Amino acid sequence: MNDLLVIGLILLAGLLSAKLLRLLKLPAATAYLILGILLGKSIFYIIPETVLNASGPVSNVVLGIVAFTIGRNLNRENFRILGRQVMWISVFESAGSFLVITALFLLFGQPMSVAVIYGAIAIAAAPDAVLMIVREYKAKGPLTNALLGVVAVNTAWCFIVFSMSVAVSKSLHLHTADVMLLPKVLGITLIHIIGSFVLGAFLGVVIIRIASLLNDLEEILILTVGFIFLAVGVSIHFNLSGILACMAFGATLTNLKTPTEHYFESLQKIDGLLFLIFFVLAGANLDVASLGKIGIIGILYLIFRVLGKMAGVFIGGRIAGAGRMIKTYLGLGLAPQAGVALGCALIAKTSFPDIGPMILNTIIATTVAYQVFGLLLTKYALYKAGEI
Amino acid sequence: MIVKDVMLTDVQYVTRSTTLSGLLKTYERFHSLPMVPVVDDRMILVGRVAIEDLIGLFSPQGRDLQRILSSLPFVQREDEDIFDSDVPPEMGFLAIVDDFMNRNVVSIAEDTTLKKAYRELTKLSLEKMLVVNARRQLVGMIGLFDIIRAVFREKGI
Numbered sequence: 001m002n003d004l005l006v007i008g009l010i011l012l013a014g015l016l017s018a019k020l021l022r023l024l025k026l027p028a029a030t031a032y033l034i035l036g037i038l039l040g041k042s043i044f045y046i047i048p049e050t051v052l053n054a055s056g057p058v059s060n061v062v063l064g065i066v067a068f069t070i071g072r073n074l075n076r077e078n079f080r081i082l083g084r085q086v087m088w089i090s091v092f093e094s095a096g097s098f099l100v101i102t103a104l105f106l107l108f109g110q111p112m113s114v115a116v117i118y119g120a121i122a123i124a125a126a127p128d129a130v131l132m133i134v135r136e137y138k139a140k141g142p143l144t145n146a147l148l149g150v151v152a153v154n155t156a157w158c159f160i161v162f163s164m165s166v167a168v169s170k171s172l173h174l175h176t177a178d179v180m181l182l183p184k185v186l187g188i189t190l191i192h193i194i195g196s197f198v199l200g201a202f203l204g205v206v207i208i209r210i211a212s213l214l215n216d217l218e219e220i221l222i223l224t225v226g227f228i229f230l231a232v233g234v235s236i237h238f239n240l241s242g243i244l245a246c247m248a249f250g251a252t253l254t255n256l257k258t259p260t261e262h263y264f265e266s267l268q269k270i271d272g273l274l275f276l277i278f279f280v281l282a283g284a285n286l287d288v289a290s291l292g293k294i295g296i297i298g299i300l301y302l303i304f305r306v307l308g309k310m311a312g313v314f315i316g317g318r319i320a321g322a323g324r325m326i327k328t329y330l331g332l333g334l335a336p337q338a339g340v341a342l343g344c345a346l347i348a349k350t351s352f353p354d355i356g357p358m359i360l361n362t363i364i365a366t367t368v369a370y371q372v373f374g375l376l377l378t379k380y381a382l383y384k385a386g387e388i
Numbered sequence: 389m390i391v392k393d394v395m396l397t398d399v400q401y402v403t404r405s406t407t408l409s410g411l412l413k414t415y416e417r418f419h420s421l422p423m424v425p426v427v428d429d430r431m432i433l434v435g436r437v438a439i440e441d442l443i444g445l446f447s448p449q450g451r452d453l454q455r456i457l458s459s460l461p462f463v464q465r466e467d468e469d470i471f472d473s474d475v476p477p478e479m480g481f482l483a484i485v486d487d488f489m490n491r492n493v494v495s496i497a498e499d500t501t502l503k504k505a506y507r508e509l510t511k512l513s514l515e516k517m518l519v520v521n522a523r524r525q526l527v528g529m530i531g532l533f534d535i536i537r538a539v540f541r542e543k544g545i
Contacts, residue, residue: 029462066461073456077491081452128462140448148449152456217513259494262512264459275462339462 003051007277010039010047014276027132029279029338030371036283037368047284055281059346060242062278064232065271066343067243068224070155071200071250072264086149088320089313093150093334094157096312097122097305104304108297113169114355117348120162121363122305126338127151129371133378141387146326147333147378150313155340156247160193162344163241166351167192170239173352196241199234200248203227207249208258221266243347275339282342285349286364287357294362302366306377309334329381336374337367391505392498394538395519395528401425402485404434408445409480411437423529425518426489431525433518435489444488446473451488495520498527506535 001009014032021031039046079087102119106112130151134144171185207227214220231249232242253260291298310331317327345363349356382388402411404426415421424437444451446469458465495518496505509517509532516531 028464069459069461072459078456081456126462127457127460128464131457131460131463134449138448145449145453148453148457152453152460155460211511214511215507216510220511259492259512261492268465271461 001046001048003048006047006051010035010277010280011273013039014280018276025132025136026371026375027126027129027338029126029128029275030368032276032279033283033338033342033364033368033371036280037286037288037364038283039280040284040286042286042288047281052281052284055285055346056350058274058278058281059343060232060236060350061229062274063243063343063347064228064246065225065267065274066155066340067159067246068228068231068250069264069267069271070159071247071252072254073152074156074247074251075254082149082153085317085320085322085326086146086153089146089316089322089326089330090150090153090157092316092319093309093312093331094123094154094161096310096315096331097308098161100304100308100311101301104300105297108300111172113172113352114359116165116168117162117352117355117359118301118362120158120165121341121344121348121359122301122308123154123158123161124337124340124344125151125154125158125334126336126340126370126374127155129336129338129375130333130378133375133382137379137382137388139382139388141385142323143325143329143333143385144382144387146322147330147381150330150334154334158340158344159243159247162347163196163244164189164193166241166348169352192240193244195238196235196244197248199238199240200231200245200250201252203231203245203249204252204256207253207263208256208260211263217262217266220262221269224263224266225270279339279342282346282364285346285360287361290358290361291365293358294365298362298365298369301362302369302373305337305366306332306335325385329385333378333381335370335377337363337370342367389502389538389542390498391496391500391502391519391530392528394502394534395498395530396534397528399423399425399518399526399529401427401526402437403427403429404484404486404489406485407481408483408485408488411485412480423516423518425493425526425529426485427526433493433495433520433524433526435485435491436493436518437485437489441488441490443470445479445483446470446475448473493518495524496530497522502535502538505530506532509535 013035017031017035018028038044098119101122102115105115105118167189168185171188211220211223228246231245235242235245253263313331314327341363345360349360402424421439425433426435428434441451444454447454498519498521516529519528519530521527
């Protein structure tokens with residue numbers, strides 16, 4: 001089967017599978033992911049290596065678009081809407097899952113460079129899955145609002161910590177024999193982060209100047225996508241973080257005084273299509289034969305990630321003076337894991353050819369598990385709080 | 389020609405403290421919601437109310453949180469079910485414009501040329517735009533049709 005035929009098949013089968021899984025009350029992302037696993041090299045092997053090799057660039061661009069969209073929400077007005085309680089809880093639930101999962105992998109004998117990557121990916125929640133449950137069961141109340149607020153900012157924390165972790169991991173890989181290891185690692189990480197933010201902010205200012213010469217939304221779409229590619233490409237070239245640069249790019253636009261909503265809205269014409277391809281290719285990367293190797297560590301990841309989130313929510317909620325229901329159940333509600341985690345794992349695969357495939361396999365397998373059990377945990381949390 | 393020459397000056401507006409009931413009454417004779425500007429006591433433009441802001445009132449999470457959530461990646465955009473939602477009658481006087489207006493309002497200066505105004509409207513895919521003076525006070529409204537009409541008139545039609 002030629003590549004174009006395969007891509008056509010992916011798109012049509014993706015659409016159909018999403019409609020079918022909708023009947024089972026599962027999100028479209030789950031349908032795409034399962035379809036990818038079925039079409040991938042481990043089962044029917046319909047997706048050839050040539051298409052599968054595109055996973056790296058596709059995930060870089062999709063995560064660039066995702067990060068750009070997340071940047072849109074990073075403004076003072078949205079922080080005011082979300083409120084102090086949500087901000088505290090989101091910081092601590094992210095820190096909780098990061099620290100617990102990093103410690104877990106260190107305990108299992110993994111090096112720090114691997115453990116921090118798992119820890120950072122563990123931060124990612126799944127806003128689409130949580131919102132689907134809330135809509136499905138018409139949940140409402142303080143826990144629902146706090147949960148939705150936390151998932152709205154969670155991705156930004158995940159991207160920041162993941163980018164820092166990748167920088168730390170790369171430095172550890174490069175300088176393992178160095179006596180001045182810690183200052184060097186911190187220095188490189190700092191340059192990596194600041195450089196990415198500066199690049200994103202610069203692109204945000206430049207795009208406004210160029211856009212003033214353009215006439216319609218289609219041109220704005222081309223310009224925006226072009227700048228996202230540029231942000232990712234320049235980041236790869238200078239060893240910066242593409243996702244941080246794109247997030248800073250979006251955040252710069254949203255904080256300028258000129259109208260910028262149309263940059264983000266223009267992307268909505270193509271994002272659904274890209275997300276479908278992204279999830280299917282992510283699923284197709286799963287090496288079913290290696291699932292046995294994941295075994296116990298995968299199961300522990302599933303459990304301890306949620307425990308880390310619960311502990312973080314409890315501490316953050318206590319500091320912010322949240323109610324008992326929020327402190328007790330919000331962490332459970334954050335259990336689903338989906339696109340953001342997969343995207344980070346795909347980036348890890350391309351950034352670290354030696355350890356990346358194992359990380360990706362673990363995250364695909366746990367994502368599939370969370371798409372079923374995570375949704376049940378979210379539903380249970382809302383039920384226990386009396387909000388459905 | 390500039391925007392000031394062709395804009396509509398008699399614009400109906402609301403203030404931050406207008407209640408939902410007040411807003412519905414102000415616009416009860418319209419069968420599609422026009423551009424609803426929100427001004428403060430010095431007539432400075434502070435926001436606008438659009439149809440999606442009113443639909444957002446049917447969401448149990450509130451319009452602002454709903455707006456943030458629907459802009460998140462991977463989230464499927466779904467329409468709010470306005471027929472099957474619990475909206476209490478007290479909302480009419482408890483909800484004020486300040487609670488649900490969109491603060492991110494696009495406006496154009498009154499001394500902008502018509503050519504530039506036309507380009508801005510088409511670029512942002514807008515039918516009309518609010519017009520402000522140098523102090524950001526609301527002074528009018530301009531639509532694509534106003535500009536097209538002015539161009540026809542200039543050509544003697």
